Amino acid sequence: MSRTGDNKKRLARIESWDAPFDLSIAPLLIFLSLIPNTLVELRSTDSTRTVVLWTGIKLLSIAIWFTPLYVLDSAFKGFKRREINLFLGGIIGAILGALSGAYVFYAAKLLHVNHPDENLQRRVISTAIIGFAWLPIGLVLSQSVGNIKKIAYGKEGSPHSLIRQNFRKSAFYNSYIRKNYDAIETELAEISYKLANELTVLASNKSMILSNADKILEKLNTKSFRDLSNRIDKDVQAIRQKRNLSLRILTFRNYVSVILISVYKDMKKNPLNPRIFTYVIVVCLLGTQIRNNESVFHIIVFSSLAAALTFAMSGLAVLYWKRTEKYFFEFSIFGLTLNVFFVYLLQEYMRIHGYDPLLAGQRVKTTFLDLILFFFIYFLGHLGNAGVTAKIDIFRVSEFSKIAHAIEAEMLRDQKRLVGRRWAVHIHGKIQTKISSAALAIQQAIDKGDGSIILETIDSIRFTLAEPSTGLKQVDRVLEQELEARLSPWAGLLEYETSVDSGLSSLDAIRVRVVGEVLEELIANAVRHGGATQISINLSMNTRGGIVLYAEDNSTNLPPSGTNRSVGIGTTIFNAASLGRWKLERDQVRGKTVFQMTISPDINFDPER
Amino acid sequence: MPGLRVMLIEDDELTRSTVKEALAKKGIDVIFDTPHVADALTFAKKHRPDVAVVDYNLGKGPNGIDLANGLRKFDPSIGIVLLTSFLNPTQLPTQIAKLPKGSKYLIKHSVSEISVLIKEIEAAAAYVA
Numbered sequence: 001m002s003r004t005g006d007n008k009k010r011l012a013r014i015e016s017w018d019a020p021f022d023l024s025i026a027p028l029l030i031f032l033s034l035i036p037n038t039l040v041e042l043r044s045t046d047s048t049r050t051v052v053l054w055t056g057i058k059l060l061s062i063a064i065w066f067t068p069l070y071v072l073d074s075a076f077k078g079f080k081r082r083e084i085n086l087f088l089g090g091i092i093g094a095i096l097g098a099l100s101g102a103y104v105f106y107a108a109k110l111l112h113v114n115h116p117d118e119n120l121q122r123r124v125i126s127t128a129i130i131g132f133a134w135l136p137i138g139l140v141l142s143q144s145v146g147n148i149k150k151i152a153y154g155k156e157g158s159p160h161s162l163i164r165q166n167f168r169k170s171a172f173y174n175s176y177i178r179k180n181y182d183a184i185e186t187e188l189a190e191i192s193y194k195l196a197n198e199l200t201v202l203a204s205n206k207s208m209i210l211s212n213a214d215k216i217l218e219k220l221n222t223k224s225f226r227d228l229s230n231r232i233d234k235d236v237q238a239i240r241q242k243r244n245l246s247l248r249i250l251t252f253r254n255y256v257s258v259i260l261i262s263v264y265k266d267m268k269k270n271p272l273n274p275r276i277f278t279y280v281i282v283v284c285l286l287g288t289q290i291r292n293n294e295s296v297f298h299i300i301v302f303s304s305l306a307a308a309l310t311f312a313m314s315g316l317a318v319l320y321w322k323r324t325e326k327y328f329f330e331f332s333i334f335g336l337t338l339n340v341f342f343v344y345l346l347q348e349y350m351r352i353h354g355y356d357p358l359l360a361g362q363r364v365k366t367t368f369l370d371l372i373l374f375f376f377i378y379f380l381g382h383l384g385n386a387g388v389t390a391k392i393d394i395f396r397v398s399e400f401s402k403i404a405h406a407i408e409a410e411m412l413r414d415q416k417r418l419v420g421r422r423w424a425v426h427i428h429g430k431i432q433t434k435i436s437s438a439a440l441a442i443q444q445a446i447d448k449g450d451g452s453i454i455l456e457t458i459d460s461i462r463f464t465l466a467e468p469s470t471g472l473k474q475v476d477r478v479l480e481q482e483l484e485a486r487l488s489p490w491a492g493l494l495e496y497e498t499s500v501d502s503g504l505s506s507l508d509a510i511r512v513r514v515v516g517e518v519l520e521e522l523i524a525n526a527v528r529h530g531g532a533t534q535i536s537i538n539l540s541m542n543t544r545g546g547i548v549l550y551a552e553d554n555s556t557n558l559p560p561s562g563t564n565r566s567v568g569i570g571t572t573i574f575n576a577a578s579l580g581r582w583k584l585e586r587d588q589v590r591g592k593t594v595f596q597m598t599i600s601p602d603i604n605f606d607p608e609r
Numbered sequence: 610m611p612g613l614r615v616m617l618i619e620d621d622e623l624t625r626s627t628v629k630e631a632l633a634k635k636g637i638d639v640i641f642d643t644p645h646v647a648d649a650l651t652f653a654k655k656h657r658p659d660v661a662v663v664d665y666n667l668g669k670g671p672n673g674i675d676l677a678n679g680l681r682k683f684d685p686s687i688g689i690v691l692l693t694s695f696l697n698p699t700q701l702p703t704q705i706a707k708l709p710k711g712s713k714y715l716i717k718h719s720v721s722e723i724s725v726l727i728k729e730i731e732a733a734a735a736y737v738a
Contacts, residue, residue, distance in 0.1 A: 485669065489671060492651065520670075
C-alpha cells in the first residue's frame, strides 16, 4: 500500500478514536459547576458571609457527587453508545443534583445562612436541572481532556510540533503560548543536549579509558582506573536521575500548555460555538431562574429569549468569521460582550416591568458577573471541541515526531562519533606519547644514573594518568580569537583572509566553537584533498539569526560541480552544524572552490563537548 | 651516519627534549626543534636540514603529513620521518598513503628504543628526489 494510503487509513483510525468517558473527573466537574454557581449567588445576594458560607456548603456537596460517580464509573465504561452514556449521565446528574440541592437547603438552614432562596422544592428542581446538564458536559469534557492528554503524554508526538504546525503565524501564539512553549522547548533542548553530551563524553571517557587501561597498567602499574570508572558510573546515574525529574516536570507543563493551545485552536476554528454555548447558558439561566422567579411563564420567556439571542449572536459570529477569516479572536470577544449586553437589556426590561423582583437594583454588578460567566462557559465550550479536534493532530504530530526523532538519533550518533574521535586522538596522540616519552626519559636517566629525573618523570606520568582529560577541555573564546586560533597554525601552508560581520561579535561560546570546528574541517579538507594554498572566509549573520559562512579557495582536486556529501568526519560536522544546509561547489570559470553553509540560530550541537 | 642535520617538530615538550637529547647522544645533530608548523617551514626554507622528524598529531591545525607535504614543496629532497602513536587501523593506512614519497613512519612506542629511530632517520636521509 502506498504511503498516502497508509496515512489516510491511520488518519481515519485516529479520527474514530475517542478517549473513554471518565466519571472520576467528578471533583473537577464540581469545581467547574461551582464557578458559575458562585457567580449566580453573587448576583442574588449582597451578603459576603452568605456567599462564602454558600460556597463552602457546596464544596462539601462534592462528597454527594464524588462517591456514587466513582462507583458508577466502571458501569459507564461498559456502554458503547455515546448517546446512552450521556443520557444516563444526565439522569444520574439530575438525581445527584436533587440530592445536592436538598443537602444545600438543609445545611443553609442549619447554619442560619440568610439566603433569598428558601424554597426546598424549587432548589431541588433547579439543582436537578443543573445536574442533568452538567454531568453530560462533564463526561464530554472528560473525554476531551482524555484526547488532549493522549497528545500531551503520548509517545507519538510533542506539543511543540503541534504548535509549530498550527500557530506559527498567529498573534496569540506570538504572545503568551509562544513564550511558554519556547521556554519549555529551549529548556528541554538544552537539558537533552547537555545531558546527551555529558553522557556521551562520560561513556566515551569510560570506554576509552577502560580499553586502554590494561595496556597502560602493564607499563605503569601505579594508577587504578577503576576508581575513575566508578566515579563516572555514579555521575552517569546522577545525570539520569536529574534527567528523569526534569522530564516529569516538563511533561506536566506540556500537558497544561496543550490544553490551552487546543482551546485556542478551537477558538480560531469556531469563534463562538453556538450549540454548546447556548445549551450551557440556557441551562444555567433556567436552573437559577427557577429559584429566583415566581412565574413559570416568565422563566420560559426569559430563557427562550436568552437562548435565541445567544444562538443568534454566536451563529452570526460564526457566519461572519467564515466569510472573512479575520479577527477571529477579537470578533469572538466582541460577540460575547454584545451577547451579554443583550441579556442585560432583557433583564432590564424584566426589572422595569417587575418580573424579577429579587434582582432589583443590581444591574451593573449582574452584567459584569454575567460577562465573567459567559467567558467561562465560552472557554468550556471550546475545551470540549478542542479534545475532538486535537485527535487529528496526533496524526500530524506523529509524522513530525518521527522526523524529529530520526534527526535527533542522527545527531546523537554524530556527537558520539565526534567525541569518540577526539578521545581517540587524545589518548593515542597525547597520553601514549607521554608514556613513550617517559619510558625513553627513564631509560636515559638510568643510563646517566640520575635518580631524580626518574622520580620526576614518574610523577609527571602519574599526573597525566590521574587526570586523563586535562588538555581536552576547550576554553571559551570570542569569535575573533577562535578564528585566530584555528587559522594561525596553518600559516606557511595556507594564505588566508577573513571578513567578519560586526553583528557576530557577541556570538555565544557554543556557536563560536561550532564555527571554529567547521573552519578547521573546511581548511583541512581544502589543503589535504584540494591542495589549496589560499582561502578567503566571510562570516555574516542573516535576518533570522543564522550564521552564513562563505569561503572561496584555490583547491584543484575537488569535484567539478554539485555537492559532496560522502560521509566522513568533516561531513558529519558540517551536517550537525547546519542540519544539512551546506554545499561545496566548483566555480570552473573563476577556478575557485566555493563552500557555503548556514549555521542554524537554534543550534545546540557542541563539537567540543 | 654522522653529521646529519635534523629538524624535530613535536608539540609535546617532554618528548621533544627527550628525543633531541637521545639523538645527540648518538651523534645526530638536532639543529632546530619546534612545536609550530609555521616556524618549521620558515626554518627549513632558510637552513635546508637533511631530515625532518615530524610528529603526526600536532594539535589543532595541520598535522604532520600536511607539514611533510609542505616541506617537500620547496625542498623535494628533504627526508621525512613521521612519528605516530596512532594505532587506529581505520585511519592510519589512508593517512600514511598521503605521505610524500620516500617518507618513513614510526609508531611512537618504538622511540623508546632510540636506535630504531636513528635507523629510520638514516633511511629517510638517503632519499633522492
